[in-house]
Amino acid sequence: MLQFSTAGESHGEALVAMLSGLPAGVPVDSAFLARELWRRQQGFGRGGRMRIETDTAHILSGVRHGKTIGSPIAMTIANRDWKNWEEILPVEEGDPSRHKAVASPRPGHADLAGALKYNFADARYILERASARESTARVAAGAIAKMFLRSLGVEVLSHVVRVGAVELQRPYQWDEIVASTARETVLLNCIDPEVEQQMKGEVDKALRTGDTVGGVFEVVVHGLPAGIGSHVTWEGRLDGLLAQAVMSLQAVKAVEIGRGVTAAESMGSTVHDAIHYATQEEASAAHTRFTRESNNAGGIEGGISNGQDVTVRGYLKPISTLRRPLASVNFETREPVKAAYERSDVCVVPAAGVAAEAMVAITMAKLVLEKFGGDSLVETQRNLNGYLEQIRKF
Ligand SMILES: Cc1cc2nc3c(=O)[nH]c(=O)nc-3n(C[C@H](O)[C@H](O)[C@H](O)COP(=O)(O)O)c2cc1C
Numbered sequence: 001m002l003q004f005s006t007a008g009e010s011h012g013e014a015l016v017a018m019l020s021g022l023p024a025g026v027p028v029d030s031a032f033l034a035r036e037l038w039r040r041q042q043g044f045g046r047g048g049r050m051r052i053e054t055d056t057a058h059i060l061s062g063v064r065h066g067k068t069i070g071s072p073i074a075m076t077i078a079n080r081d082w083k084n085w086e087e088i089l090p091v092e093e094g095d096p097s098r099h100k101a102v103a104s105p106r107p108g109h110a111d112l113a114g115a116l117k118y119n120f121a122d123a124r125y126i127l128e129r130a131s132a133r134e135s136t137a138r139v140a141a142g143a144i145a146k147m148f149l150r151s152l153g154v155e156v157l158s159h160v161v162r163v164g165a166v167e168l169q170r171p172y173q174w175d176e177i178v179a180s181t182a183r184e185t186v187l188l189n190c191i192d193p194e195v196e197q198q199m200k201g202e203v204d205k206a207l208r209t210g211d212t213v214g215g216v217f218e219v220v221v222h223g224l225p226a227g228i229g230s231h232v233t234w235e236g237r238l239d240g241l242l243a244q245a246v247m248s249l250q251a252v253k254a255v256e257i258g259r260g261v262t263a264a265e266s267m268g269s270t271v272h273d274a275i276h277y278a279t280q281e282e283a284s285a286a287h288t289r290f291t292r293e294s295n296n297a298g299g300i301e302g303g304i305s306n307g308q309d310v311t312v313r314g315y316l317k318p319i320s321t322l323r324r325p326l327a328s329v330n331f332e333t334r335e336p337v338k339a340a341y342e343r344s345d346v347c348v349v350p351a352a353g354v355a356a357e358a359m360v361a362i363t364m365a366k367l368v369l370e371k372f373g374g375d376s377l378v379e380t381q382r383n384l385n386g387y388l389e390q391i392r393k394f
């Protein structure tokens with residue numbers, strides 16, 4: 001069974017990612033791993049921390065001579081900012097006069113709920129782990145999951161469809177997402193340059209006014225055959241598993257599969273994706289000769305992938321640390337104060353999209369392994385190919 005976990009705090013020494021259960025023989029491309037980590041650091045509206053960090057994964061185990069060997073993969077990613085915090089947040093007791101408590105919790109962050117739950121009059125101990133710095137470790141593990149999926153012909157990417165009030169109002173073409181991902185500078189990872197400029201305007205407005213802005217990213221899984229996930233148990237449904245995976249990311253407050261949100265206000269005749277049957281030639285590159293007129297279902301029906309692109313949108317609330325802070329209360333004095341502000345991101349929609357790709361890739365890799373098994377990649381590929389032949393002939 002594929003298992004994934006992370007450890008590490010935002011201003012601690014390093015982040016840790018663990019991924020176990022992948023078959024042996026998956027090619028591991030360290031340039032791709034580095035690029036994925038770089039992508040998560042990009043986007044207009046990121047704060048000062050991203051100028052400190054240059055994320056690099058150090059593989060400790062599970063990979064030899066450029067391939068997985070079947071044992072658990074452990075990775076660390078150093079926090080460059082640690083050197084500025086080593087004495088403020090030491091592992092040992094340290095010098096209390098150097099400590100910088102966060103005594104006025106930020107509305108929207110984990111500060112107050114976490115302080116109450118863990119009995120700290122200092123939200124520092126909470127924000128350290130609540131911070132989306134942790135998503136770096138998810139992206140490192142997700143990059144390995146992506147390499148496995150790629151060996152089976154499955155790709156996972158994302159693009160940004162909304163920043164604040166500005167929305168991309170047309171469907172994507174897969175090649176556009178690929179091209180956007182290949183860019184050397186990332187503005188807001190929108191496939192339409194004109195809309196991207198308008199999105200930039202939204203971030204500029206937030207920067208000017210000491211505010212923050214949210215938005216929506218869309219993750220697309222391309223090349224996945226029909227049959228991943230299942231309708232037979234509640235916990236096996238692909239849409240439910242993807243919702244949990246994406247919702248688990250910091251600041252994601254809603255998840256949509258396909259056009260799930262607008263479907264709720266539409267008639268069935270305009271929502272469901274009509275079914276056709278293609279000729280042998282038309283279907284030559286596809287997994288099945290059954291085709292669909294549209295993809296409003298986002299590639300999932302009955303909790304099972306149907307062979308179309310799987311599309312999952314994540315809705316991000318605006319960042320909660322405001323340069324013009326909202327009202328809060330001091331933990332010690334109980335007096336009204338402004339919420340804490342040190343520094344912060346203002347918009348993170350493209351970065352969250354990259355982190356969501358990782359969560360989707362890990363989820364897909366797990367389900368693919370549950371269906372096809374295999375202790376070596378060759379075995380998984382053979383099992384997949386047998387199944388593909390079966391559904392091609394159906
Ligand atoms: C990539 C990324 C970067 C983030 N950066 C910040 C930040 O700089 N400041 C902040 O207050 N919140 C930031 N957040 C959001 C917080 O981590 C998140 O709101 C907080 O942990 C509370 O969790 P919740 O929003 O899921 O309830 C970021 C989220 C993501 C995905």
Ligand SMILES: C=C(O[C@@H]1CC(C(=O)O)=C[C@@H](OP(=O)(O)O)[C@H]1O)C(=O)O
Binds near residue numbers: 127130132
């Ligand atoms: C460090 C990252 O994001 C951080 C997420 C974050 C938060 O509260 O979630 C707060 C900020 O950290 P700091 O207070 O150190 O500036 C972000 O920079 C990262 O994405 O790598």
